[in-house]
Amino acid sequence: MIRLTVNGRAVEVEAAPDTPLLWVLRDHLGLVGTRFGCGAGMCGACTVHLDGVATFSCLTAVEDAAHQQITTIEGLSPDGSHPVQRAWVAEQTPQCGYCQSGQIMRAAALLAANPTPSRDEIVGEMSANLCRCGTYPRIIRAIERAARED
Amino acid sequence: MTVTIHPSRRRFLAGAGGLAFAVLSGGGISVLRPSAQAATSTEPGVPVDAWVTIFPDDRVIIRYGAAEMGQGVSTSLPLIVAEELDADWDRVTVEQVSQDPQRLFGNPAFGGNLFSAGSTSLEGYFTALRIAGATARRVLIHTAAAAWGLPVDEVSTEPGVVVHEASGRRLRFGEIVALEEIRTDVLQVFEDDLKPREAWRLIGSGVGRRDIPGKTRGEAIYSIDVRVDGMVYAAQLLAPVEGEAPTVDNDADALSVPGVIAVVPLANSIGVVADTFEAALAGRDRLRVSWSTGSDFRSADSADELAQLAQAADDFSTEPVTWEARGDAAGALSAEGRRTVTAHYTTEHVYHAQMEPLNAVASVDHDGKGADVWVGSQSQTISLAVASHVLDTTPDRIRFHAMQMGGAFGRRTVFARDLLRDALLLSKTVGRPVKLIWTREDDVKNGWLRPATVHRLDAVLDETGRLEALRHRVASPSIMQFAFPNRWDPESRRDLLVMEGTESADYAIPNLLAEQVLVDRRSRVSAWRGIGWAPNCFARECFLDELADAAGSDPVSFRRDLLRDSPRGLEVLNKVVKMSGFGNPPEGRAHGLAFAGYKATLGAGVAEVSVTEGRLRVHRFWAAVDPGIVVHPLSYVGQVEGGIIFGLSSLLGERSTFTDGMIEQNNFYDYEILRIDAVPEIEVALVESGSPPSGGGEIGVPMTGGAVANAVRRLTGTQPRRMPFDLGDA
Structure with a gap:
């Protein structure tokens, strides 16, 4: 039994200690907004916050997350109104949407650490996440908007 | 009435x-x-x-x-x-x-x-x-x-x-x-x-868009997210080479993994079913399996295939399949004393890389003759037919739940039928709902690729420098023959999915011959965003710039003349020339132009590039598109932007290769798609002609190859002739 704190809530899961946090979130806890894209830390679809830091949940053993605050897309804001989420809607960013939870989590962590990032800083940070639909221009615009409006 | x-x-x-x-x-x-x-x-x-x-x-x-x-x-x-x-x-x-x-x-x-x-x-x-x-x-x-x-x-x-x-x-x-x-x-x-x-x-x-708020909250549900009471998970050990069948040497180790429920041999794979996906993966790692060795694809090699395609493009002893013929291009090309130009272009195999790996959820009824099916499919009709065929039942017994897709780009039409089949068979075998998921590695190594193509183009310029005749010859395997055998006509052998676009319908070319030289496939082949238009427009638009030079013209004037009978084509060309300030790039950069229709949607693109120490960078990209009526402009512009990025990704670095019948790439670390740091500033102008709406998913792709290649040539003096570009060429 492993104890976790997910979106501010204490939970217990039955999983081997080396199980990727991704599967624990998705399959054991039903938080399917965190996506499986590559399992290799190459696409960022699985990005969550560990103590506020954007992290690939596919490369994180669940036991290593046990003493940290885990935040998923479902817990980013109570009602989907985080400034990044609002900006994402305003810029009409998602297409297929599959990568967008991860994109939003990384953008939110970036803005928490650096509320007024330069364009180069945005691009540098967001290079960890892939989007095959090609929503990149709108991701940049949405982060700039969130920084401006928050 | x-x-x-x-x-x-x-x-x-x-x-x-x-x-x-x-x-x-x-x-x-x-x-x-x-x-x-x-x-x-x-x-x-x-x-x-x-x-x-x-x-x-x-x-x-x-x-x-x-x-x-x-x-x-x-x-x-x-x-x-x-x-x-x-x-x-x-x-x-x-x-x-x-x-x-x-x-x-x-x-x-x-x-x-x-x-x-x-x-x-x-x-x-x-x-x-x-x-x-x-x-x-x-x-x-x-x-x-x-x-x-x-x-x-x-x-x-x-x-x-x-x-x-x-x-x-x-x-x-x-x-x-x-x-x-x-x-x-x-x-x-x-x-x-x-x-x-x-x-x-x-x-x-x-x-x-109606789907966007939910997609920002992680609430969008794809088939990979579906959860059904009693559901178990499956991973699949897939044949290393197409056509090979497995023999299980030892499944005891796999079955000893806590949570593993069953090891199920299938036609070309082994399914491992478990309480959790991590257990299914662990069980798969412990399987000991021998594979048959008789497949013809054991010798498949992408480098050999490219060489064979290059040879076929120049081999006039085999009978090609005519795709389009206007006037008498062959006659014009063989006439004495005419000014002819010839060039070759190559495109390599590419993989779809949709972000949601292929997966399906199936729950087969106890009598084995009905099922609930959840899958992201580009064709509910085809998937339903696959499911009823697999269970040998009638369609009314299939309760089909069409799921939105985490990207598709052509991958999820008929090309995903085998995975759906296997999910159904696994559910039927274990008597429980099964979610079958491919890992990214499974998805990459079992890709249905856009085939490699080699294009040979020959042209005749008349004494005034006008394009009098064009022959566009494409050497390629047939996608239709492999992927849609029911729609493949062995008599006409026409392959819409490879050849469309070579007809160059918007250009006034009095003598045109477009033909395909069929070569046997050496990999699974399929349609990919932009379909044949992307390779075909890349080759043709590069060639037109070379012809413009040979004619003593320039890229804009030469194309304007060719678009003399296409007011809509002229409109998008003129628009993109104007918005980009074509031909006046900043110091150290160059502009390249391409006109590229996709069926009735017309588009033209301009790329602004630099090359520094052998590294190509696309700084800006302008596109003018006439899609007829634009129903939803926010989506439409997003589609064009996405198509341009998709196209740039393919020319800047995407490449699937295979040896001994096995795709060599594994995951996004060795099959690299474009990241945000390589994306140019993109500006899209919609030029609405009021024609009926003609779609937007593909149009961004076909204009990218020619625009970027032509810019590189202007900058370096060397024409890229191969996608993805090898700047060793330039």
Whole structure:
């Protein structure tokens, strides 16, 4: 039994200690907004916050997350109104949407650490996440908007 | 003539659950009282055959037949119905059609099948949906007029309300459907009866996409997210080479992994079923399997294939398949004393790399003859047929749940049938619902690739430098023959999926010959975003720049002359030249131009590039596109931007290679798609000609190859001749 704190809530899961946090979130806890894209830390679809830091949940053993605050897309804001989420809607960013939870989590962590990032800083940070639909221009615009409006 | 009405019962009890309109093939309408037949609707009371359902509380449900894969059809198609219905868009909810036993919802552009590919949804559905919405509106107007005892022509609508302006009387749509008598004896709606364009308030407007808020909250559900009571997970050990079959040497170690339930040999794979996906993966790692060794694909090698294609493109001893012939290009090319130019271009194999790895959930009934199926499919019709075939049952036994897709790009049409088959077989074997997931490695190594192509182009320039004759020869395996054997005609051997675009229909070329030299496939081949247009326009647009030089012309003038009979083509060309300031790039950079239609959608692109220490960078990209009517501009521009990025990705670095029949790449670390740091500033201008809508999913792709290659050539003096570009060439 492993104890976790997910979106501010204490939970217990039955999983081997080396199980990727991704599967624990998705399959054991039903938080399917965190996506499986590559399992290799190459696409960022699985990005969550560990103590506020954007992290690939596919490369994180669940036991290593046990003493940290885990935040998923479902817990980013109570009602989907985080400034990044609002900006994402305003810029009409998602297409297929599959990568967008991860994109939003990384953008939110970036803005928490650096509320007024330069364009180069945005691009540098967001290079960890892939989007095959090609929503990149709108991701940049949405982060700039969130920084401006928050 | 009045519309067809059924069932015959025209009177509705006041206070009934609502009213549903179903548009039938042939343009008729049926008006139904909602009943328990709503088996495939998520909303009780919505008949399975209704485009539009209106409830007494003013809610309107509009269903759409295309499948959402990011292109925005879950908004754009219902928007068309809502426009003609004059619905209050804020009260509209949208709903995916999952199956269509009466063939009411199919795309007219795809033979009435539920099939979303090739940028055809708007083209195919536009008129049918307008008529559906207008017919529903007509019923509401007639019903309200009858209730008021007023002539129909004095009654009109505002969003969600029927109004009689003179008296100020108003009835909300919800009030009308609750009336005792619904007037369905209305005249059939024809195209001439539809709203004039200046009256549109939804089509072309800036309303947001319906699916976007949920996608920002992690609430969008794809098939990989589906959870069913009693569901177990499956991983698959797939044949290393196409066509090989497994023999299990030892499954005891796999079965000893806690949580592993079963090891199931399948035709070309082994399924490992477990309580969790991590256990299924661990069990798969411990399997000991021998594979047969007789497959012809054991010797498949992508480098050999490219060499063979290059040879075939120049081999005039084999009979090619003619795709298009105008005038006498062969005669012009063989005539004495003519100025001819020849060049070759190559494109390599590429993989779809949709972000959601292929997966399916199947729950087979205890008798093995029915199932629930959840899958993201570009064709509900095909997937349903696959499922009924696999279970040797009738389609009515398949409860198909069409899921939105985490990207598709051509990967999820027929090309995903094997995985659906295997999910069903695994569920049937273990007697429980099964979610079968491919890992990214499975997805990369079992890709159905856009085939490699080698293009040989020959041209004749007349004495004034005009293009008099063009032969565009493509050496390639046939996608149609492999992927759509039912639609492949062995007589004509025409391959739409490879050759379309080589006809260069928008250019005035008096003598044109487009032909395919068929080479046996050495990998699984399929359609990929942009289909044949991407390789074909890359080759042709590079060649045109070379011809412009040979003719002493320039890229713009040479193309303007070729577009002399295409006002729409000229318009987008001139627009992109203007917006980019073509030919006046900043110091150290160059501009390149390409014109690239995709069927009736016309586009032109300009790339601004630099090359520093062998590293190509695309700084800016301008595109002008004429897609006819733009139904939903926010989605449309996003599609064009995405297409441009998709195209740039393929020319800047994507490449699948194989040796000994095995794809060599594994994951995104060795199959690299474009990241945000390589994306240029993109500016898209929509040049609306008012033609019928002709789609936007592909148009961004075909213009990228030529525009970037031509810019590189202008900068370095060397023409890139191969996609992805090897700047060793430049």
